Amino acid sequence: xxxxxxxxxxxxxxxxxxxxxxxxxxxxxxxxxxxxxxxxxxxxxxxxxxxxxxxxxxxxxxxxxxxxxxxxxxxxxxxxxxxxxxxxxxxxxxxxxxxxxxxxxxxxxxxxxxxxxxxxxxxxxxxxxxxxxxxxxxxxxxxxxxxxxxxxxxxxxxxxxxxxxxxxxxxxxxxxxxxxxxxxxxxxxxxxxxxxxxxxxxxxxxxxxxxxxxxxxxxxxxxxxxxxxxxxxxxxxxxxxxxxxxxxxxxxxxxxxxxxxxxxxxxxxxxxxxxxxxxxxxxxxxxxxxxxxx
Numbered sequence: 001x002x003x004x005x006x007x008x009x010x011x012x013x014x015x016x017x018x019x020x021x022x023x024x025x026x027x028x029x030x031x032x033x034x035x036x037x038x039x040x041x042x043x044x045x046x047x048x049x050x051x052x053x054x055x056x057x058x059x060x061x062x063x064x065x066x067x068x069x070x071x072x073x074x075x076x077x078x079x080x081x082x083x084x085x086x087x088x089x090x091x092x093x094x095x096x097x098x099x100x101x102x103x104x105x106x107x108x109x110x111x112x113x114x115x116x117x118x119x120x121x122x123x124x125x126x127x128x129x130x131x132x133x134x135x136x137x138x139x140x141x142x143x144x145x146x147x148x149x150x151x152x153x154x155x156x157x158x159x160x161x162x163x164x165x166x167x168x169x170x171x172x173x174x175x176x177x178x179x180x181x182x183x184x185x186x187x188x189x190x191x192x193x194x195x196x197x198x199x200x201x202x203x204x205x206x207x208x209x210x211x212x213x214x215x216x217x218x219x220x221x222x223x224x225x226x227x228x229x230x231x232x233x234x235x236x237x238x239x240x241x242x243x244x245x246x247x248x249x250x251x252x253x254x255x256x257x258x259x260x261x262x263x264x265x266x267x268x269x270x271x272x273x274x275x276x277x278x279x280x281x282x283x284x285x286x287x288x289x290x291x292x293x294x
Contacts (some may be wrong), residue, residue, distance in 0.1 A: 003042045005173035011054040015140055020057055022165040023142050025051045031167065032056070032059060034077055036103075036111040037119040057095070061169060067090060074170040080105075082113060084143035092173065093289040094180035098129045100290055101184045103192075109125025114168050117150075120158045120218065127154065127219030128199035129182055133173045141166035154218035178203050183270040183293050185214075186258060195258040198270045200278040206231050208278075210242075210271070215250035215263055222249045225271075235280050242275065243268045270294055 008025070012018040022029050027050030032038055041047045055061065061076040064085050071092055073082075079099040084089050088096050095113075101117075102108050102125050116126040117137075135150040141163055150159050150171075155161055162168060180201040186192040197213035200219050208229040213219040232238045252263035273293045280286025287293065 003039070004020070005042060005045065005048050007049050008051045011057055012229065013057045013059075015058055015169065018053055018058060018167050019140065019142055019165060021051070021053045022167070027051065029053060029165075032117070033115040033118075034078060034110040034112045035115075036107050036218075037115065037121070055167065063170075064088065066175075069175045071173045071175050072170055073113060073173075075168045076112055077170075078110065078112050079108040079116075083108070092133075092174055093237065094129060094133070094182060094199075097289040098125050098182040098184075098199075098202075101125060101182070101186070109196055114171060117153065118160060118162065118168060120156075120160050122157065122217055122219070123194040123197070123214040124219060125184065125194060125197065125213065128197050128211035128213040129180075130171065130173075131219055131221050132180065132199040132201040132209040136172045138169050138171065139163070139166045140169055143168075151221065153263065154220070157217045159223070177282075179278045179280070179286070181274045181277040181281065181293070182273045183277075185258075185263075185266050185270060185294055193257065196252065196263045196267045196270065198267060198274050200271070200274040202275075202278040202282045204282065206233060208275075212250055212267065215252040215267055217251075224249060229275075234275060239272055239275050243272050246271055266294070 010021045012021055030049040031050045032052050032054040061074040063074045064087055065072045066087055071198045079102045082099040083096050116124045130150050137148045137153055142165050153161050177199050182199045184197045185195040194214040196215050199211045201209040208226050210225045211221045222278055225245050228242050247264055247269040252260040254260045277286050
C-alpha cells in the first residue's frame with residue numbers, strides 16, 4: 001500500500017535546524033528517525049502530518065557512551081546497535097536482551113530505541129526496560145534543554161510528555177549493580193509484537209523495579225508490587241504475594257493477538273519466572289541473557 005497523504009519533508013543537519021523546522025511550521029509535524037512506526041502509520045492513514053522532519057543526518061545522535069556510571073544512548077541508536085555494542089554487553093546486557101526480541105532483523109537495523117518510546121504504543125519493547133532502569137529522557141527545544149524522567153514520559157496511548165517543537169536527543173541511565181530480566185510473550189519467536197511484557201530489576205539492597213508492557217494503555221511501573229517486594233529476600237511466599245497482585249495491577253485488552261484473560265494469566269507466570277531469574281542474575285547465576293523464559 002502506498003502513502004497517499006502529501007506532506008513537506010525536511011532533512012536538517014543539526015539540532016538547531018531541526019528545531020527551526022519544527023517551530024516555523026504552523027501545521028502538524030512528525031519527526032522521523034528509523035521510521036518503522038511512522039511510515040506504517042502514514043501508509044495506514046493513522047497520522048496525516050503537514051511536515052516530516054527527518055533527523056537521520058543530525059550528527060552525534062547515534063553514540064553510546066559511558067561516563068563513570070552514567071550510560072548515554074543517542075536518539076538514533078538502533079536496536080541492532082544495542083545488540084552489537086560491547087559496552088552494552090558489558091554494562092547493560094538487559095538492553096540487548098530486550099533489543100533481541102524486537103521484530104525482525106530488518107526492523108532492528110532501522111528502528112531506534114528512542115523512537116520506540118516516542119511511539120508510545122502499549123507494546124513498545126523499550127518502555128518497560130527503560131522504566132525499570134529509572135531512565136532520564138533528554139530533549140531540546142526553542143526554550144533550551146530539559147530532562148524528563150521516564151516515569152513522566154508516557155502520558156497516554158501514543159502520547160508522551162515531549163513538547164511542541166522539541167526533539168529528543170537521547171536518554172541516560174545511571175548504572176548500579178543489578179540483576180535484570182525482560183520477559184516477552186509472543187505468538188512465535190521473532191517478528192511479533194508483545195502480547196505482554198514484564199521487566200524486573202533487582203538490586204543488592206533488596207529493592208526492586210517491576211514494569212509492564214502491552215497490558216495497559218501505556219507501559220508502566222507497578223509501585224504496589226515493588227512495595228510488596230522491597231526489603232525482602234525472595235522466597236515462595238514473597239513471590240506468591242507479588243504474583244497475586246498482577247490481576248489488579250494490569251488492564252489488558254482482547255485483540256487479534258490474545259485475549260485479556262490469556263494476557264492476565266501469562267503476565268502472572270512471567271512475573272514469577274522473571275523475579276527468580278533477576279535475583280539469580282544478581283548473584284551471578286541464573287539463565288544467560290537472551291534465554292527465553294516463556
